[in-house]
Amino acid sequence: MIGKIIYLTDEDDVHSLRDRLAWAASSGETGRLIVVMPSRSQHIYETMHFDLIRRAGQQLGCEVALVSSRMNERRLSNEAGLPSYRNVRQAKQARWEAGTEVKPLRRLAKPRRFIANSLARLFPKRSILRNILRVGVALATVTALGGIGFVLLPRGQVSLVASSQNISTITTVALDSRATKVNLLDHTVPAQKLETFAEGTLTIPTTGRKEVSASKAGGIVTFFNLLNQPYTVPQNSVVRTSGGSTPIRFITTHNQEIPPLGRAEVRVQANEEGAASNVGANQINQVEGVPSVAVRVINQQPIGGGSGKTVKAVSRDDYKKSKAILTAQLLKEATEKLQKEPDVAKGNLYLIPTSIFIADIQNETYDRFATEVADELRLDMRIQVAGLAVSPVSLSEIARAEISKKVPRGFSLVEIEMDRGDEVEEDTGTRTKVFVTVRGKVGAEIDPVDVRNLVRGKTIADAQTALQRNFPLQRPPQISVSPSWAASLVNRLPFVPMRIQVDVKREG
Numbered sequence: 001m002i003g004k005i006i007y008l009t010d011e012d013d014v015h016s017l018r019d020r021l022a023w024a025a026s027s028g029e030t031g032r033l034i035v036v037m038p039s040r041s042q043h044i045y046e047t048m049h050f051d052l053i054r055r056a057g058q059q060l061g062c063e064v065a066l067v068s069s070r071m072n073e074r075r076l077s078n079e080a081g082l083p084s085y086r087n088v089r090q091a092k093q094a095r096w097e098a099g100t101e102v103k104p105l106r107r108l109a110k111p112r113r114f115i116a117n118s119l120a121r122l123f124p125k126r127s128i129l130r131n132i133l134r135v136g137v138a139l140a141t142v143t144a145l146g147g148i149g150f151v152l153l154p155r156g157q158v159s160l161v162a163s164s165q166n167i168s169t170i171t172t173v174a175l176d177s178r179a180t181k182v183n184l185l186d187h188t189v190p191a192q193k194l195e196t197f198a199e200g201t202l203t204i205p206t207t208g209r210k211e212v213s214a215s216k217a218g219g220i221v222t223f224f225n226l227l228n229q230p231y232t233v234p235q236n237s238v239v240r241t242s243g244g245s246t247p248i249r250f251i252t253t254h255n256q257e258i259p260p261l262g263r264a265e266v267r268v269q270a271n272e273e274g275a276a277s278n279v280g281a282n283q284i285n286q287v288e289g290v291p292s293v294a295v296r297v298i299n300q301q302p303i304g305g306g307s308g309k310t311v312k313a314v315s316r317d318d319y320k321k322s323k324a325i326l327t328a329q330l331l332k333e334a335t336e337k338l339q340k341e342p343d344v345a346k347g348n349l350y351l352i353p354t355s356i357f358i359a360d361i362q363n364e365t366y367d368r369f370a371t372e373v374a375d376e377l378r379l380d381m382r383i384q385v386a387g388l389a390v391s392p393v394s395l396s397e398i399a400r401a402e403i404s405k406k407v408p409r410g411f412s413l414v415e416i417e418m419d420r421g422d423e424v425e426e427d428t429g430t431r432t433k434v435f436v437t438v439r440g441k442v443g444a445e446i447d448p449v450d451v452r453n454l455v456r457g458k459t460i461a462d463a464q465t466a467l468q469r470n471f472p473l474q475r476p477p478q479i480s481v482s483p484s485w486a487a488s489l490v491n492r493l494p495f496v497p498m499r500i501q502v503d504v505k506r507e508g
Contacts, residue, residue, distance in 0.1 A: 004024045004033050004034075005033075005034045005036060005088060006020050006021070006024065006033060006034065006035050006036065007036045007038075008035065008036065008037055008038055009038060010038060014049050014052050014053065017035065017053060017056075018052070018053075018056045021033060021053075021056055021057060021060055021062070021064065022056075022060060024062070025060040025061065025062055032062070032063045032064075032065065032096065033057065033062050033063065033064050033065070034064075034065050034066075034067055034088060034091050034092075035053065035064060035065070035066050035067065036067045036068075036088060037066065037067065037068040037069075037070070037073055039069050039070075050066070050076055050077045050079075050080035050082050051080040051081070051082075053066075053080075053082060054080055054081050054082045063083075063096060064082060065082070065083040065084065065085060065091050065096060066082055066083065066084040066085070067084070067085050067086070067087060067088055067090075067091050068084060068086075069086065069087075074086070083096050154481055154482065154483070154493075154494050154499065155481070155482050155483075155494065155499050155500075155501070156455070156479070156480070156481050156493040156494050156499060156500040156501065157478075157479070157480045157481075157482070157500075157501050157503070158451060158455060158463070158467075158477060158478070158479050158493075158500060158501070158502045158503070159477065159478040159479075159503045159505070160446060160451070160467065160471065160473060160477050160478075160502070160503070160504050160505070161473060161474040161475050161505050161506070162443045162444040162445075162446050162471070162472065162473065162474065162504055162505065162506045163443070163444045163472035163473055163474050164414065164441055164442065164443040164444070164474060164506045165408075165411075165441075165442055166439065166440070166441055166442075167403065167406045167407065167439070167440050167441075167442060168403075168406075168437065168438060168439040168440070169402055169403055169405075169406055169437075169438050170435060170436070170437050170438070171187060171398070171399075171402045171435075171436055171438065172187060172433050172434070172435055172436070173187050173188075173189060173395065173398050173433065173434055173436050174186065174187055174188045174189070174431060174432070174433050175189060175191035175352060175355065175388045175390050175431065175432045175433070175434065176188050176189070176190065176191055176431045177190075177191045177192065177193045177388060177431070178431070179191070182394050182397050182398065184397070184398065184401050187398055189390055189391070189394040189395060189397075189398060190390070190391070190394060191352075191388040191389065191390045191431075191432070192343075192349060192388070192389045192390070193386055193387075193388055193389075194338050194341055194344075194351065194386065194387050194388075194389050195359065195384065195385070195386045196334050196337045196338055196384075196385055197334070197362075197382065197383070197384055197385070198330040198331070198333045198334040198337070198382070198383055198385060199330070199363070199380075199381065199382035199383070200326060200329060200330055200333070200380075200381060201326075201378060201379065201380050201381075202322055202325055202326040202329070202378070202379050202381075203376050203377070203378045203379075204318065204321060204322050204325070204376065204377055204379075205312075205375060205376055205377075206312045206313060206314050206315065206318050206368075206374055206375060206376060206377050207312075207315055207317060207318055207321075208312065208313040208314055208315030208317075208318060208371065209310050209311070209312065209313060210310065210311055210312075210313035210371065210373055211274065211308050211309070211310050212308060212309055212310075212311055212373070214273065214274075214307045214308055214309055215273060215305060215306060215307045216269050216270040216271075216272070216273045216274075216277060216305070216306055217250075217269070217270040217275075217277035217278045217279070217303050217304055217305045217306030218267065218268065218269040218270065218303065218304075218305050218306075219267070219268065219299060219301060219302065219303035219304065219305070220265050220266070220267055220268075220299070220300075220301060221239060221250070221265070221266055221268050221284055221297050221298065221299045221303075222263055222264070222265050222266075222297065222298055222299070222300055223256065223258055223263060223264055223265075223266055223295045223296070223297050224258075224262075224263045224295060224296045224297070224298075225258040225259065225260060225261055225262050225263065225264075225294065225295055226261070226293075226294055226295060226296065227260060227261070227294055228260045228261060229260050230257055230258065230259055230260055231257070231258050231291075231294045231295060232255055232256065232257045232258070233252060233255065233256045233257075233258060233264075233266055233291055233295060234252075234255055234291070235252055235253065235254050235255050236251050236252060237251070237252045237287070237288075237289065237291050238250070238251055238271075238287075238288040238289060239252070239268060239284050239286060239287050239288070239297045240284065240286050240288060241279055241283045241284055241285070241286070242285055242286050243283060247286070248270065248271075248276070248277050248279055248283075249270070249271040249272075249288075250268040250269060250270055250271060250277075250284060250303070251268060251269055251271055252266050252267070252268050253266075253267045253268065253269055254266070254267065258295065268284075268303070270303070270306055273306065273307075273308065274306055274307070274308035275306050275307050275308050276306065276308075277303070277306040278302070278303060278304045278305070278306045279299070279302065279303045280302050281299060281300060281301055281302050282298060282299060282300070283299060283303075284297060284298065284299040284303065285297065285298055311373050312373065312374065312375050313371055313372060313373050313374065314368045314369065314370055314371060314372050314374055314377050315370065315371070316370055318377045319366065319370065319377075322366075322377055322379040323364070323379065323381070326379055326381050327358070327381070327383070330381060330383050330385075331356070331358065331383070331385060334356075334383070334385035335351075335353070335356055335385070335387075338351055338356070338385070338387055338389075339351060341389075343389070344389060347392065348391065349389040349390065349391060349392075350389060350390055350391070350392050350395065351387055351388075351389045352387065352388050352389065352390065352432065352434060353387075354432075354434060355387045355388040355432045355434070356385060356386070356387035357385070357386060357387070358383050358384070358385055359384045359385060359386040360383065360384040361381065361382075361383050361384075362382045362383065362384060363380060363381055363382040364379070364380075364381050365379070365380045365381075366378070366379055367379075388432050395418060395436065396416070396418070398436070399416055399418050399436060399438040400413070400416060402438055403416055403438045403439075403440040406440075407440075407442050408442065410444060410445055410472070411442040411443060411444055411445060412442060412443060412445050413440055413441075413442055414440070414441045414442060414443045414506050415440065415441050416438060416439065416440040416441075417438075417439050417440075418436055418437065418438055418439075419436070419437040419439075441506070443506030444471065444472040444473075444506075446471050446504045448502035448504060449497075451467065451471075451500075451502045451504075452497035452500045452502060453497060454466055454467065454470060455467065455479070455493050455500065456493055456494060456495050456496070456497050456500060457492060457493060457494075457495045458492065458493055459491055459492050459493075460479045460480075460481070460491065460492075460493070463477075463479055463493055464476060464477050464479060479493070481493060481494075
């Protein structure tokens with residue numbers, strides 16, 4: 001006969017189950033008792049003792065069977081001599097093996113009322129103040145012992161200077177104002193185009209020279225009449241020289257009648273001013289126009305009196321010189337303006353000097369014409385200047401990626417620095433390639449943990465030898481032991497790695 005079915009919960013353990021069995025037995029239900037284990041409780045499975053359950057049932061004079069969906073629980077229950085089944089229905093229908101009849105104990109007092117998970121008898125209450133005091137004393141004791149040990153135990157100090165070396169490389173970086181992010185594959189970094197304007201005036205002294213006339217040459221020529229009748233040479237008749245590449249012309253100053261087959265002297269004056277119109281004797285020998293059919297001409301005496309002077313004038317070189325000087329001044333002024341841009345001044349952007357160029361000349365006006373007589377030349381100019389700026393972080397990313405390829409095995413990169421070099425090529429102000437020289441310092445990788453494990457328990461001399469043999473060092477290691485009495489007494493580094501302090505430095 002099935003007396004009672006006891007369903008256990010997650011809070012139950014072997015003690016609470018025994019109390020529930022005793023309560024069921026005291027209620028007169030001394031037949032068969034079925035204990036149903038919870039299906040998903042690992043806690044009760046780990047704390048339940050099946051042999052104690054069996055003995056508790058025997059002492060109470062009742063048969064106990066276990067119902068569990070876990071195979072391990074059923075196996076352990078069977079090994080303890082406790083029948084087990086998969087479900088309650090199977091337990092009710094099965095025929096249990098008859099156990100040894102045990103006379104139930106007779107209680108002198110009514111069993112206490114069952115309270116789930118009641119463990120007060122195992123953990124008696126104590127004063128909170130007493131518990132706090134005990135914890136405080138324990139912590140103080142541990143701290144005191146640790147302090148004493150820290151003072152008494154020797155401490156080692158190992159200072160190492162890791163081997164270092166300098167490396168360098170040169171790479172090209174493309175600054176692209178259309179890019180949005182750094183591309184390590186083709187060395188492209190985003191660039192920002194900056195623009196500004198500059199205008200100014202420059203006056204320079206002229207360097208050209210020009211000859212100007214001061215007076216005309218004049219003198220006497222002799223006309224010969226070829227006719228058998230008188231002929232009058234009219235005023236402003238033109239006579240000239242025939243020698244040289246350019247003839248020099250003279251004009252008669254008055255009318256002069258020449259007798260038949262005779263001659264007469266006529267005063268003439270050069271057509272142009274300047275010393276070039278001075279000619280020697282017998283140089284004037286040609287008559288121009290109608291009189292040439294009637295008369296011949298010759299100057300028996302030199303013609304002189306012509307003079308000129310050299311004055312300053314504007315030359316083409318003055319144009320080039322003034323433009324070059326003013327352009328350089330305005331370009332410098334514009335560069336200073338770009339350097340004062342907020343992001344550039346704060347260091348958020350680096351302006352590439354070689355990328356600065358004149359985008360447009362909006363005004364170029366000279367106040368004098370070429371070859372014009374003048375002592376000074378003034379130029380008014382206005383230019384538009386543009387340049388590319390890049391984030392130093394982006395350049396450092398490219399530089400670090402390139403220099404990392406040069407780091408030897410067993411070394412790590414300590415620091416890098418860059419020199420922005422000359423421009424390689426420029427493409428309409430939106431993309432510029434520049435050389436970047438990257439220099440770095442690499443130091444040997446030394447793990448302090450490996451150092452501690454290597455030198456612990458060794459003498460100072462042995463530790464120095466072991467360190468120089470196993471690690472690349474720039475100089476011999478410095479090792480000391482403190483306090484001083486420990487160094488003189490033991491002369492060994494501590495066996496406990498925590499008591500060894502390792503300081504690793506890198507020097508170029």
